[in-house]
Amino acid sequence: MSRIERAEVLVTSPGRNYVTLRITTSDGVTGLGDATLNGRELSVASYLRDHVVPLLIGRDPARIEDTWQYLYRGAYWRRGPVTMTAISAVDTALWDIKGKVANLPVYQLLGGRARDGVLVYSHASGADVPSLLDDVARFKELGYKAIRAQAAVPGIEGSYGVRKGEVYEPAATSLPDEQLWSTEAYLDFAPGCLRAVRDRFGFDFHLLHDVHHRLTPIEAARFGKSVEDCRLFWMEDPTPAENQEAFRLIRRHTTTPIAVGEVFSSIWDVQHLITEQLIDYVRATVVHAGGITHLRRIFDLASLYQVRTGSHGAADLSPITLAAAVHLDITVPNFGIQEYMGFARETAEVFHSDVRFSDGMLLPSEAPGLGVEYDEKAAAKFEYQPRYLPVARRLDGSMHDW
Ligand code: GCO
Ligand code: MG
Numbered sequence: 001m002s003r004i005e006r007a008e009v010l011v012t013s014p015g016r017n018y019v020t021l022r023i024t025t026s027d028g029v030t031g032l033g034d035a036t037l038n039g040r041e042l043s044v045a046s047y048l049r050d051h052v053v054p055l056l057i058g059r060d061p062a063r064i065e066d067t068w069q070y071l072y073r074g075a076y077w078r079r080g081p082v083t084m085t086a087i088s089a090v091d092t093a094l095w096d097i098k099g100k101v102a103n104l105p106v107y108q109l110l111g112g113r114a115r116d117g118v119l120v121y122s123h124a125s126g127a128d129v130p131s132l133l134d135d136v137a138r139f140k141e142l143g144y145k146a147i148r149a150q151a152a153v154p155g156i157e158g159s160y161g162v163r164k165g166e167v168y169e170p171a172a173t174s175l176p177d178e179q180l181w182s183t184e185a186y187l188d189f190a191p192g193c194l195r196a197v198r199d200r201f202g203f204d205f206h207l208l209h210d211v212h213h214r215l216t217p218i219e220a221a222r223f224g225k226s227v228e229d230c231r232l233f234w235m236e237d238p239t240p241a242e243n244q245e246a247f248r249l250i251r252r253h254t255t256t257p258i259a260v261g262e263v264f265s266s267i268w269d270v271q272h273l274i275t276e277q278l279i280d281y282v283r284a285t286v287v288h289a290g291g292i293t294h295l296r297r298i299f300d301l302a303s304l305y306q307v308r309t310g311s312h313g314a315a316d317l318s319p320i321t322l323a324a325a326v327h328l329d330i331t332v333p334n335f336g337i338q339e340y341m342g343f344a345r346e347t348a349e350v351f352h353s354d355v356r357f358s359d360g361m362l363l364p365s366e367a368p369g370l371g372v373e374y375d376e377k378a379a380a381k382f383e384y385q386p387r388y389l390p391v392a393r394r395l396d397g398s399m400h401d402w
Contacts, residue, residue, distance in 0.1 A: 015344025091291025117361030224254030308336030
């Protein structure tokens with residue numbers, strides 16, 4: 001019987017930091033899993049190296065569910081982003097191996113296509129409204145059917161979501177950048193900015209917006225209500241989600257659809273949001289919410305309550321996560337949308353993936369497994385760099401949610 005012979009933790013920084021787990025079986029089959037947790041990369045690398053790899057050696061690679069349960073229950077200390085990212089990496093690598101052994105792309109193992117392609121949204125942004133409008137025009141020309149719009153709030157240095165280089169990268173400094181936040185300035189500015197997008201381009205594409213956990217529930221309710229005429233596909237992370245009950249208040253006041261979940265690590269984080277129908281889209285991902293095995297469980301629960309999926313897909317999730325997400329998305333009956341913002345050129349030198357963009361949709365690889373190759377020689381050129389996400393302070397100097 002095939003056994004897990006080796007598991008290696010690979011850290012590289014092609015444009016940004018990525019942590020990858022590579023599992024090799026006694027038959028010489030390899031599988032890849034993403035283990036990147038932005039700004040806390042080495043904690044997952046250590047969790048894997050020091051506490052998970054020794055447990056994997058000698059196990060049957062085909063027993064994915066059993067390995068998941070072993071790592072989750074066996075840790076005793078349940079959940080949390082570091083543990084769950086490590087479990088995700090193992091799970092994803094084992095699905096990759098299963099596909100290669102079966103000689104089938106992972107989406108075939110998950111039940112095959114439930115749709116022709118995976119609708120994606122990308123990020124338009126601007127330092128002001130006119131440059132945002134130019135950027136939206138560019139994404140429309142590229143064929144995107146769904147576009148997220150963010151613009152710098154006047155007077156707020158380093159507003160969330162505004163791209164400076166080729167790819168949006170918030171974790172750009174070796175210590176956390178201190179950014180400003182003003183709820184009043186944001187609430188005065190953002191609705192008009194979204195309206196300007198609709199006024200110029202109309203309604204023949206989906207428009208999304210990320211609030212990035214910045215508002216209280218009643219502020220979020222006011223915001224959602226004030227943009228109802230823009231018919232957003234969703235407003236994302238309107239308020240922090242530790243208290244799931246908080247979303248009931250937003251819900252009571254607005255029909256703007258709500259998306260949440262990029263920081264979630266398990267089904268328990270989203271349980272009440274789903275079963276109480278407090279959200280419309282769940283944004284949990286393969287890399288941070290327990291791999292394909294656990295994310296599928298979350299999506300199935302969501303399907304009972306007409307909550308659709310909308311997985312996080314920022315560039316700090318590696319091309320392995322994107323490939324795995326597309327395999328899962330194409331099979332899921334309650335799929336909604338997938339985030340896709342592209343990768344830096346150096347990233348593509350290390351991770352060779354044939355996920356394809358066509359007419360506003362992504363198409364999965366047809367290669368056995370996930371269809372991603374890791375180029376070790378290229379990876380060696382890009383040494384790990386300590387990088388932190390920013391923090392946010394209100395105008396009076398007190399800390400806010402970034
Ligand atoms: C998104 C996210 C990202 C996060 C980033 C943190 O919607 O894509 O909000 O921009 O801030 O992934 O690491
Ligand atoms: Mg977000």
